[in-house]
Amino acid sequence: MSEALVVSIGPHIKDKVSTKRIMWAVTFALLPAGIAGVFIFGINSLFVIIAGIVAAVVTEALMLAVRKKDIGAVWDGSAVLTGLLLAYNLPPQSPLWMPVAGSFFAIAIGKQVFGGLGHNIFNPALVGRAFLMISWPVYMTTWQNPGWKVDAVTGATPLALCKEGQAIVMKGVSYWDLFIGQRGGCIGEVCVIALLAGAAYLLVKKYITWHIPSTYIATVAVMSWAFNGKAGLFTGDALFFTLAGGLILGAFFMATDYVTSPLSPRGKVIFGVGCGLLTFLIRKFSGYPEGVSYAILIMNSITPIIDRYTFPKWFGAPR
Amino acid sequence: MQYRFRGGVHPLTFKSLASDKLIKRSFIPKRVVLPLSQHTGSPAQAVVSVGDRVNVGDLVAKPSGHISAAVHASIAGKITKIAHFPTYNQARVLSIVIEPEGGEDQDFKPKPDRNIDPIPKEEFLGIIRDAGVVGLGGAGFPADVKLSPPANKPVDTVILNGAECEPYLTCDHRLMLEKTQEILTGLDIIVKILGAKHAYIAIEKNKLSAIYAMEKALKLNSLERRAGPGRLGSVKPKLIALDEKYPQGAEKQIIKVILNRIVPAGGLPMDVGCVANNVGTAYAIYEAVYFGKPLFERAITITGSCVREPVNTWVRMGTMLSDMKDIFGGFTKEPKKIIMGGPMMGFAQYSMDTPISKGVSGVVFLTEEEIDAHKESVCIRCGRCVDACPIGLVPTTLMYRVKGENFPEAKSLGIANCYECGACAYICPAKIPLLDYMKFGKAKIQTI
Numbered sequence: 001m002s003e004a005l006v007v008s009i010g011p012h013i014k015d016k017v018s019t020k021r022i023m024w025a026v027t028f029a030l031l032p033a034g035i036a037g038v039f040i041f042g043i044n045s046l047f048v049i050i051a052g053i054v055a056a057v058v059t060e061a062l063m064l065a066v067r068k069k070d071i072g073a074v075w076d077g078s079a080v081l082t083g084l085l086l087a088y089n090l091p092p093q094s095p096l097w098m099p100v101a102g103s104f105f106a107i108a109i110g111k112q113v114f115g116g117l118g119h120n121i122f123n124p125a126l127v128g129r130a131f132l133m134i135s136w137p138v139y140m141t142t143w144q145n146p147g148w149k150v151d152a153v154t155g156a157t158p159l160a161l162c163k164e165g166q167a168i169v170m171k172g173v174s175y176w177d178l179f180i181g182q183r184g185g186c187i188g189e190v191c192v193i194a195l196l197a198g199a200a201y202l203l204v205k206k207y208i209t210w211h212i213p214s215t216y217i218a219t220v221a222v223m224s225w226a227f228n229g230k231a232g233l234f235t236g237d238a239l240f241f242t243l244a245g246g247l248i249l250g251a252f253f254m255a256t257d258y259v260t261s262p263l264s265p266r267g268k269v270i271f272g273v274g275c276g277l278l279t280f281l282i283r284k285f286s287g288y289p290e291g292v293s294y295a296i297l298i299m300n301s302i303t304p305i306i307d308r309y310t311f312p313k314w315f316g317a318p319r
Numbered sequence: 320m321q322y323r324f325r326g327g328v329h330p331l332t333f334k335s336l337a338s339d340k341l342i343k344r345s346f347i348p349k350r351v352v353l354p355l356s357q358h359t360g361s362p363a364q365a366v367v368s369v370g371d372r373v374n375v376g377d378l379v380a381k382p383s384g385h386i387s388a389a390v391h392a393s394i395a396g397k398i399t400k401i402a403h404f405p406t407y408n409q410a411r412v413l414s415i416v417i418e419p420e421g422g423e424d425q426d427f428k429p430k431p432d433r434n435i436d437p438i439p440k441e442e443f444l445g446i447i448r449d450a451g452v453v454g455l456g457g458a459g460f461p462a463d464v465k466l467s468p469p470a471n472k473p474v475d476t477v478i479l480n481g482a483e484c485e486p487y488l489t490c491d492h493r494l495m496l497e498k499t500q501e502i503l504t505g506l507d508i509i510v511k512i513l514g515a516k517h518a519y520i521a522i523e524k525n526k527l528s529a530i531y532a533m534e535k536a537l538k539l540n541s542l543e544r545r546a547g548p549g550r551l552g553s554v555k556p557k558l559i560a561l562d563e564k565y566p567q568g569a570e571k572q573i574i575k576v577i578l579n580r581i582v583p584a585g586g587l588p589m590d591v592g593c594v595a596n597n598v599g600t601a602y603a604i605y606e607a608v609y610f611g612k613p614l615f616e617r618a619i620t621i622t623g624s625c626v627r628e629p630v631n632t633w634v635r636m637g638t639m640l641s642d643m644k645d646i647f648g649g650f651t652k653e654p655k656k657i658i659m660g661g662p663m664m665g666f667a668q669y670s671m672d673t674p675i676s677k678g679v680s681g682v683v684f685l686t687e688e689e690i691d692a693h694k695e696s697v698c699i700r701c702g703r704c705v706d707a708c709p710i711g712l713v714p715t716t717l718m719y720r721v722k723g724e725n726f727p728e729a730k731s732l733g734i735a736n737c738y739e740c741g742a743c744a745y746i747c748p749a750k751i752p753l754l755d756y757m758k759f760g761k762a763k764i765q766t767i
Binding site for chain 1 (some may be wrong): 324325328330331486571575581582583584585586653654655656657658662663664665666667668669670683685689690693696697698699700701702703705706708709710711712713715716732733736741742744745746747748749750752754755758
């Protein structure tokens with residue numbers, strides 16, 4: 001018997017939660033929003049999602065093979081999640097080569113060239129989105145109003161309308177519509193209630209913590225309320241700016257990406273507030289109506305600095 | 320009132336395997352191997368030589384310095400060998416082998432019960448030192464040293480530690496049930512030695528029966544308290560039911576939870592006027608003081624899902640694990656890992672030919688399925704180790720520093736504060752052996 005014994009340093013038991021389980025749990029939590037997106041915008045959205053996932057997985061496998069790594073790692077769920085998130089960030093009527101190109105760039109350039117899972121600086125899905133946004137801006141800003149027909153009316157997102165100075169609620173879109181997703185926008189971002197259901201699951205299962213989402217959303221809401229009003233300071237419509245764009249999707253599912261966000265709770269709060277401020281600034285002062293993805297990407301880049309200055313205090317350290 | 324400590328994890332406890340099993344009487348093995356270093360500090364010095372005959376409880380090795388502990392014969396017989404043997408946590412330790420020749424009386428002859436009220440505290444300390452009592456929670460620090468703090472660090476509070484936060488182990492639980500009154504007397508002795516004003520008994524809520532037993536015993540005692548300052552039993556201990564959490568039984572954590580005092584980094588509990596003792600230690604002190612019984616046996620738990628009959632049992636020090644198969648009835652399935660101590664902080668063994676010594680609180684057998692066979696993958700920076708670390712380190716960053724051999728930075732990030740509870744490696748979803756890196760890093764910074 002003795003030669004068959006395993007000897008190692010403790011702990012000799014380990015928690016059941018693994019990287020794989022976390023990745024698939026996040027994927028699972030994103031499903032309601034995707035299903036809602038397909039219902040709202042039609043079947044093409046489903047094809048976009050599938051194309052995004054397949055392209056991401058294939059790219060991951062290819063890159064792992066090129067880098068002479070274990071190709072089995074493709075099933076850890078991270079590539080599927082990246083593909084899914086990228087597709088969620090595309091307009092519903094995107095031609096199918098868009099998610100494919102985006103996923104390829106996200107995985108190959110956003111993730112694998114940095115060394116693969118755990119080593120990327122930027123959220124890969126957002127890298128893919130930024131790439132598409134710069135390369136094919138027209139496709140990325142052609143929106144479809146909710147409706148099943150493929151030739152449904154092209155419209156604009158509420159934030160874009162707002163940017164043009166139109167009062168959105170007057171155009172027949174209520175808060176309730178924003179909440180359930182009856183508006184133009186990206187596939188996965190529109191149905192707030194489905195996103196919140198998934199987010200609640202992740203919070204309850206402790207796969208994410210409250211620090212980043214709550215500070216992010218609160219910052220955007222407060223800043224919009226303070227500075228986005230037509231009638232002067234503190235008259236802005238905080239609820240509209242919270243629900244209308246990609247904030248809910250970004251705050252719960254992309255800003256919380258482990259690899260690209262700070263480690264400590266204090267760091268996460270700083271990160272969330274930073275994302276909120278940048279989102280507000282981009283929405284208010286840049287040419288883009290929406291700022292979530294660039295805000296998160298910028299904060300990703302300073303995550304190492306945040307980490308450096310937010311180490312927890314040692315137990316018993318001198319005050 | 321109960322405070323909180325940061326971090327910690329909640330492993331499944333598997334305590335029900337053995338928690339309802341009475342502690343069996345110890346059996347007499349065909350030989351014992353008594354390591355001369357079963358404690359923290361310098362090894363004991365043998366005072367017997369090969370061929371000598373010894374009785375149960377005879378001194379076989381005396382302490383060799385201030386921080387050291389005596390070793391006593393755990394069975395009667397002849398010294399057949401003094402040589403190096405592996406122990407549960409060290410490769411080679413000089414050890415004394417005793418083999419009975421048959422016909423010896425293997426029972427300890429207790430000294431008659433004595434009136435201990437008039438005994439001064441110095442004499443208590445002498446008795447405890449002579450009995451070779453060490454902390455039985457695992458670290459094995461000599462009890463007499465712990466109970467004699469320097470004059471500039473007065474101790475006002477004693478904590479009796481019955482947390483037993485390691486999964487699987489139940490011997491402290493059983494001891495609190497079966498030796499309740501004796502443990503409380505042991506606590507009284509500790510309180511008297513230290514001149515403490517407060518005493519707490521801390522037990523995790525997963526041991527409700529022990530909490531009830533203690534509560535009952537405390538009520539009985541309060542009816543017959545002997546009054547008078549400095550007399551035995553003049554301080555009434557408070558019972559605290561702790562929420563379950565690992566590593567709650569760690570000294571620094573239990574002091575924080577009960578008193579909200581924070582032991583300074585690199586400091587000792589006595590720096591905040593506190594001493595924490597394991598319930599097993601209190602029992603050993605009671606036996607030493609009342610009966611002059613040296614620490615030659617202790618209660619351990621032998622458990623695991625593949626063990627036919629998980630047991631709690633008294634065991635003579637130096638009994639080889641391989642000689643104990645009859646006690647736990649062998650295995651229903653082949654174990655893949657043998658751990659001495661608990662599954663979080665215990666030591667994996669190369670074979671069953673290892674003696675039980677003072678620091679071994681249990682033996683846990685794990686099967687192939689129970690050993691986490693997940694392959695190590697890369698850190699995804701989830702931060703779970705940061706949240707789990709009870710002392711506020713960042714294990715993943717330290718892991719990268721150690722991997723990159725940047726030991727000065729590992730040091731400045733506080734790696735020396737790690738007391739190796741293993742919560743980080745337990746919780747890591749990438750299954751990175753973080754504790755290996757911590758231990759390696761800690762050893763390395765000694766040299767810079």
